Amino acid sequence: MENRQPAYQPPADSTFRRRGRHRTAAVRTALAGSASVLALLLAGCGAGAGVAGAGEGSGEKVEGGTLRYAHLQEPPCIYGGWVQQAFLSRQVLDSLVSQTDDGKIVPWLAKSWSVSDDQKTWTFKLKDGVKFTDGTPVDAKAIADNFDYWAAGGNGTVQAHIGEYYKSAKAVDAGTVEIALKAPFTPLLSALSQGYFGIQSPTALKERTDQQNCEAPIGSGPFTVGAWKRGESVTFEKNPAYNSAPENARHQGPAYVDNIVWSFVQDNTSRFGSLASGESDAIGEVPTVDFEAAKSQYQVQQYITPGRPVTLSLNTVKGPFTDKLVRQAFAYSADRKAAVDSAFLGVVPFEGNGTVSQSTPGYNKDVVDDYPFDQAKANELLDKAGWTERNADGVRVKDGKELTIDLVFGLNSIVTTEGATALQNLQEQVKPVGFKVNLVPVTQADLFSGAYSTPDKYDATLGYWTSPHAGILYINFRQNTKAKPNYANTTFYNNAAIEKTILKANSAKTTEEANKYYAQAQQALSDEAVAVGLYTQTSSLAVQPKLKDVWLEASQGEPVFHDAYFTK
Amino acid sequence: MGTVDTSPGTGQETKQETENDGGSSASARGTGPDARQRRGASRRADKLPASPGLRRAGGRLLTALGVVWAAATFTFLIQALLPGDRATLLLNQLTGQVQERTAEELAPINAQYGFDDPLIVQYLRFLGDLATGNLGESYQLHKPVASVIADQIGPTILLTVASLIVAWLISVVVIVGTAKRSRPVSALASGLEAVAAGLPQYWLGVILLVVFALNLGLFPVVGGTGFAGLVLPALTLGIPLAGFLGQVTRTEFEKAMDQPFALSARMRGMGDTGVRVRHVLRHSVLPGVTLSGWALGSLFSGAVIAESIFSRPGLGKILVTAVNSRDLPVVCGIVILVAAIYVVANLLVDLAYTLIDPRLKNS
Numbered sequence: 055m056e057n058r059q060p061a062y063q064p065p066a067d068s069t070f071r072r073r074g075r076h077r078t079a080a081v082r083t084a085l086a087g088s089a090s091v092l093a094l095l096l097a098g099c100g101a102g103a104g105v106a107g108a109g110e111g112s113g114e115k116v117e118g119g120t121l122r123y124a125h126l127q128e129p130p131c132i133y134g135g136w137v138q139q140a141f142l143s144r145q146v147l148d149s150l151v152s153q154t155d156d157g158k159i160v161p162w163l164a165k166s167w168s169v170s171d172d173q174k175t176w177t178f179k180l181k182d183g184v185k186f187t188d189g190t191p192v193d194a195k196a197i198a199d200n201f202d203y204w205a206a207g208g209n210g211t212v213q214a215h216i217g218e219y220y221k222s223a224k225a226v227d228a229g230t231v232e233i234a235l236k237a238p239f240t241p242l243l244s245a246l247s248q249g250y251f252g253i254q255s256p257t258a259l260k261e262r263t264d265q266q267n268c269e270a271p272i273g274s275g276p277f278t279v280g281a282w283k284r285g286e287s288v289t290f291e292k293n294p295a296y297n298s299a300p301e302n303a304r305h306q307g308p309a310y311v312d313n314i315v316w317s318f319v320q321d322n323t324s325r326f327g328s329l330a331s332g333e334s335d336a337i338g339e340v341p342t343v344d345f346e347a348a349k350s351q352y353q354v355q356q357y358i359t360p361g362r363p364v365t366l367s368l369n370t371v372k373g374p375f376t377d378k379l380v381r382q383a384f385a386y387s388a389d390r391k392a393a394v395d396s397a398f399l400g401v402v403p404f405e406g407n408g409t410v411s412q413s414t415p416g417y418n419k420d421v422v423d424d425y426p427f428d429q430a431k432a433n434e435l436l437d438k439a440g441w442t443e444r445n446a447d448g449v450r451v452k453d454g455k456e457l458t459i460d461l462v463f464g465l466n467s468i469v470t471t472e473g474a475t476a477l478q479n480l481q482e483q484v485k486p487v488g489f490k491v492n493l494v495p496v497t498q499a500d501l502f503s504g505a506y507s508t509p510d511k512y513d514a515t516l517g518y519w520t521s522p523h524a525g526i527l528y529i530n531f532r533q534n535t536k537a538k539p540n541y542a543n544t545t546f547y548n549n550a551a552i553e554k555t556i557l558k559a560n561s562a563k564t565t566e567e568a569n570k571y572y573a574q575a576q577q578a579l580s581d582e583a584v585a586v587g588l589y590t591q592t593s594s595l596a597v598q599p600k601l602k603d604v605w606l607e608a609s610q611g612e613p614v615f616h617d618a619y620f621t622k
Numbered sequence: 623m624g625t626v627d628t629s630p631g632t633g634q635e636t637k638q639e640t641e642n643d644g645g646s647s648a649s650a651r652g653t654g655p656d657a658r659q660r661r662g663a664s665r666r667a668d669k670l671p672a673s674p675g676l677r678r679a680g681g682r683l684l685t686a687l688g689v690v691w692a693a694a695t696f697t698f699l700i701q702a703l704l705p706g707d708r709a710t711l712l713l714n715q716l717t718g719q720v721q722e723r724t725a726e727e728l729a730p731i732n733a734q735y736g737f738d739d740p741l742i743v744q745y746l747r748f749l750g751d752l753a754t755g756n757l758g759e760s761y762q763l764h765k766p767v768a769s770v771i772a773d774q775i776g777p778t779i780l781l782t783v784a785s786l787i788v789a790w791l792i793s794v795v796v797i798v799g800t801a802k803r804s805r806p807v808s809a810l811a812s813g814l815e816a817v818a819a820g821l822p823q824y825w826l827g828v829i830l831l832v833v834f835a836l837n838l839g840l841f842p843v844v845g846g847t848g849f850a851g852l853v854l855p856a857l858t859l860g861i862p863l864a865g866f867l868g869q870v871t872r873t874e875f876e877k878a879m880d881q882p883f884a885l886s887a888r889m890r891g892m893g894d895t896g897v898r899v900r901h902v903l904r905h906s907v908l909p910g911v912t913l914s915g916w917a918l919g920s921l922f923s924g925a926v927i928a929e930s931i932f933s934r935p936g937l938g939k940i941l942v943t944a945v946n947s948r949d950l951p952v953v954c955g956i957v958i959l960v961a962a963i964y965v966v967a968n969l970l971v972d973l974a975y976t977l978i979d980p981r982l983k984n985s
Contacts, residue, residue, distance in 0.1 A: 130762035136718035210717035264764040285935030319933045327843040498946040502714040503706025541722035
């Protein structure tokens with residue numbers, strides 16, 4: 055009994071698994087008596103099931119089966135503008151186009167597309183014979199209705215991406231839809247590949263209640279939403295008529311598995327443990343401490359989220375960071391790579407670029423080394439900025455004011471405990487230079503309610519924003535003016551020249567040209583040191599050896615189960 | 623007499639209660655015909671038990687309503703007055719962002735939920751809805767709060783009751799087995815109780831998970847709602863509570879062992895176990911029963927720890943999510959429910975008192 059190993063290999067087919075578990079439960083209830091007898095018998099029973107499943111399989115493909123996936127967070131609705139919702143809605147909804155790992159755009163619901171010479175009109179030709187699972191055809195009208203729905207507030211993140219550019223959508227004929235823009239927008243296709251842009255049945259949107267559309271959006275995707283037991287799991291049922299997989303899928307036609315039981319397992323130990331016990335076939339967000347162990351036993355994938363990395367936005371309109379020299383000194387004064395590596399045990403990569411993450415097409419890798427760890431330089435800059443005196447604690451003082459940095463971060467909502475550790479490392483590192491960093495962890499409710507979003511509430515704040523293209527720069531650094539506020543600009547930094555460069559990129563003729571301007575903008579922002587890069591947002595997956603072809607899609611790192619199948 | 627007289631209510635209900643009260647006390651005194659006349663020919667009233675119990679029950683009901691009202695009001699005000707803006711929160715939750723919002727963005731949400739009405743108007747609307755039994759609709763789930771609660775209350779009740787049973791089983795077995803035995807045995811058990819009472823539930827839960835689910839494989843790691851998934855969560859909450867119960871029961875138990883009735887039972891030839899279980903235990907459980915009333919409520923609100931470690935659905939998790947997203951209707955609904963459970967649990971405790979110690983019935 056002592057030598058019994060956890061059953062790493064669950065029994066080969068799910069029916070057996072279920073039967074096995076059932077029997078165990080029956081034994082358990084029957085034995086209400088002596089605890090030791092109970093324990094012995096249960097161990098015996100469990101071991102039996104373990105042995106039955108431990109044999110190495112033949113590797114042959116098995117049709118059907120239930121895929122049990124354990125995920126970290128449970129959002130309030132399946133469809134929405136939060137990345138956690140895209141994880142779920144990706145299983146149910148198809149988008150117009152899909153992005154591949156190398157940043158190429160390939161057909162999905164749209165089989166082809168073209169753009170007018172002035173780059174303001176996009177024409178999409180749709181696949182024929184595709185239907186939503188409620189029977190409504192996926193035609194040009196349906197696509198146009200979805201654009202209207204987003205524009206009317208159906209999805210705030212869609213608006214953040216294209217709201218500035220989108221003008222109108224119209225069905226030219228049943229299979230052709232035309233999207234008109236106010237100005238050219240080169241990253242449009244990339245934006246459309248995200249889960250937020252999943253196409254829903256217009257009939258369902260119009261005729262059903264908010265609750266129904268929240269809990270069970272209707273799309274044309276490989277699965278439909280079955281039962282959602284809140285706090286426990288969502289079941290996705292296979293769509294047997296699925297005929298609209300993206301070109302980068304590994305097969306066309308319906309999914310191989312019958313259904314997915316997508317459970318929400320918040321606790322890291324339990325989630326990783328459920329793989330070891332054979333209760334899960336795959337898990338998301340592999341805990342950092344288990345990452346190395348997982349690699350030797352499971353198929354592990356890590357996805358580095360494109361868009362804005364996890365970075366410190368420095369408040370450029372109030373407090374010490376209004377001075378560019380102080381911002382630069384701050385960036386020089388910490389060994390950020392060491393802070394990140396020690397907090398994340400080397401699992402999550404350091405990101406020195408404060409505005410765009412390394413997996414984003416259009417990333418400028420030259421800016422990573424703009425501010426190496428150099429405390430002599432930091433001291434020099436602070437002296438130059440007039441912070442020449444120090445108080446008894448070694449904190450620099452100017453005009454009687456301490457060089458204090460209030461660093462606000464959303465613990466357990468935006469930042470994991472590992473991220474918080476990285477911040478603590480940083481806090482220690484910058485001390486010798488004379489910065490006093492106050493870490494201010496904020497609850498989710500306070501943070502999201504905007505109570506800490508105004509310039510008088512922080513000197514630095516930690517955040518990220520996923521986006522499959524470098525156009526994220528426009529969202530984060532478009533100027534924030536009275537007439538046209540941009541509260542997504544968390545540095546409050548207004549620079550007309552940089553905005554102009556970003557706009558040039560957004561409306562460039564080709565992606566290459568766009569990326570050239572995006573790179574320029576990143577350099578300019580880095581020179582101003584308005585944002586200090588820390589690490590990349592990641593998502594990861596650990597999959598049992600007998601489950602094949604689960605992959606992470608490229609726009610946001612959602613697991614795709616449409617191609618997944620079990621082997622014997 | 624008193625409870626009704628001192629109760630804070632001022633409305634119609636109080637008046638009715640007082641009248642009713644007067645009637646039953648008159649009949650309790652058995653005074654003549656006019657008391658009977660005053661109550662008229664109502665047969666139902668005649669049937670009412672003519673005892674102080676009724677008065678007490680009326681008072682209790684009012685107190686209960688008062689507690690629930692206070693809990694609801696407090697929760698409502700806290701949620702509404704916290705820093706930050708509720709409409710901003712809703713919008714940011716929808717997009718996963720943490721930024722300010724423009725007035726144009728906020729206007730439709732404010733209109734939909736009435737956030738820009740004066741607070742007193744919002745509060746009265748909230749009370750009005752509450753009075754008609756309408757708990758409102760969740761901002762986040764777009765679902766009536768009543769059905770949010772109905773969906774989740776089952777697993778929570780199961781867990782709470784199971785934990786309480788586990789706690790009582792453990793503490794009774796330990797007490798009967800060890801109290802007033804040889805000094806080392808007694809001291810060891812008492813020490814263990816103190817340790818158990820101090821165990822952090824989160825730590826205990828993770829240890830139980832790692833040992834019994836992960837290493838020994840006796841229980842599922844992802845608990846779910848089945849019976850096998852209930853054992854470890856119930857132990858997680860039950861073991862510390864057993865420590866508390868043991869501590870308060872042990873002193874009473876040891877005192878009762880020295881009482882004349884224990885001695886006389888022994889003299890009648892009753893065995894030691896018989897004396898312990900049939901006579902002494904009954905005398906010593908009263909403080910434990912009192913504690914259980916509190917424990918039931920506290921288990922209910924503390925269930926979230928076991929729920930997150932063992933991935934169980936339940937109200938605890940829903941409440942934490944709702945607080946995090948300031949989903950006011952859901953938070954209020956659950957707080958009101960927990961308040962009601964506290965009240966009911968304490969009523970049950972009083973009832974249990976008189977069953978255990980019949981002398982209390984007439985006092």
